[in-house]
Amino acid sequence: MDLRAAFLEGMSRAATFVAVATTDGEGGRFGVTVSSLTSVSADGDHPSLLLCIHHLSPVGAAILKNRYFCANLLAEPQQDVANLFAGRGGSGDHADRFTRAAWQPGEHGQPLLAGATATFECRLATALLWETHHIIVGRATSVRLSDNSSALLYGQRAYRKAIHLTTDT
Numbered sequence: 001m002d003l004r005a006a007f008l009e010g011m012s013r014a015a016t017f018v019a020v021a022t023t024d025g026e027g028g029r030f031g032v033t034v035s036s037l038t039s040v041s042a043d044g045d046h047p048s049l050l051l052c053i054h055h056l057s058p059v060g061a062a063i064l065k066n067r068y069f070c071a072n073l074l075a076e077p078q079q080d081v082a083n084l085f086a087g088r089g090g091s092g093d094h095a096d097r098f099t100r101a102a103w104q105p106g107e108h109g110q111p112l113l114a115g116a117t118a119t120f121e122c123r124l125a126t127a128l129l130w131e132t133h134h135i136i137v138g139r140a141t142s143v144r145l146s147d148n149s150s151a152l153l154y155g156q157r158a159y160r161k162a163i164h165l166t167t168d169t
């Protein structure tokens with residue numbers, strides 16, 4: 001196995017959250033499914049997070065222009081939303097994605113997806129184009145939590161859910 005294939009296989013074994021990065025403003029309304037959402041710091045000026053978006057996706061350029069975005073952490077029952085914003089099943093058109101998903105604008109006009117377990121509306125803090133991906137860092141300006149605290153996971157190339165492990169001591 002070459003280095004790239006081994007890297008992809010190794011990373012496929014990590015279970016990650018599934019989130020949809022959305023943005024709206026002068027740069028347009030766009031949204032894309034990402035597994036790259038990562039918490040950076042709860043402290044500092046505002047809590048901060050990052051996500052990585054492929055440079056060919058229009059979402060990265062739109063976030064850079066709009067200066068605001070929302071990280072929508074999907075709940076377990078939202079596989080269809082993950083597929084929709086990943087362009088699966090013919091949803092390549094971003095306007096169509098927002099017609100088919102329920103959402104409402106947040107305080108800064110960013111699309112908050114209905115049913116997400118948590119939504120993090122963010123102001124763009126900094127961004128770096130690294131090789132193929134924009135690494136986008138945002139400061140959360142507001143966080144909304146739904147009643148469903150179970151996040152949808154993705155690992156070993158399939159959607160998954162977390163189960164509690166009991167320990168026999």
Ligand SMILES: Cc1cc2nc3c(=O)[nH]c(=O)nc-3n(C[C@H](O)[C@H](O)[C@H](O)COP(=O)(O)O)c2cc1C
Binds near residue numbers: 032033057
């Ligand atoms: C579970 C899952 C996780 C993904 N994670 C990312 C990611 O972190 N960054 C990214 O750029 N694309 C990621 N993708 C791929 C994009 O969702 C997909 O390529 C996207 O729809 C491309 O459409 P666009 O170019 O119109 O935005 C992921 C897809 C899935 C199904």
